[in-house]
Amino acid sequence: MTKDKLLPTFYSLPEDLVWTELAPGNRRAVLSARPELMLVAFSFEKGAVGAxxxxxxxxxxxxxxxAFLVTVDDVTKTLRAGSSFMVAPNLLHGVLALERGLLIDTFTPCRDDFISR
Structure with missing residues (x-):
């Protein structure tokens, strides 16, 4: 990520968000990003899958x-609002939305593939 690709420092939700549809019932919005760290919102309708x-x-x-059924490295747990999980590099992971939900994810380093070109 180059300096010209840095996102604004402040956001005023929801009007500043640009959502990207990923799959039926699943979309993402990058909230903030720097080369070393990024913050991303993932919105899910009930039954939607994060493959x-x-x-x-x-x-x-x-x-x-x-609420989500979360799988990380062959371990699956049900997590509800207020819970969190960590994924080490290269571990297989995914989610199933048990009800409509929102995940706030941080990534380090930045996921350049999420930044609009």
Missing amino acids: LHSHPHTQVSYVAEG
């Missing part, structure tokens, strides 16, 4: 709303 995947970034996720 199993892995990436070289460390990820910490906070369940801001709803």
Whole structure:
């Protein structure tokens, strides 16, 4: 990420967010980003899936709303609002929204693939 790709320092939700549809009932909005760290919102409708995947970034996720079935490295747990989970680099992970929900994820380093070109 170059300096010209840095996102604004402040956001006023929701009017400043740019949502990207990922799959039916699943969308993402980058909240803040710097080369070393980023903050991303993921919105899910009930039954929507965040497919199993892995990436070289460390990820910490906070369940801001709803309930999710979360799988990290072959361990699956139900997490509700106020819970969080951490994903070490390259671990397989994914979620299923048990009800409408919102995850707030941090990634280090920045997920350049999430930044609009």
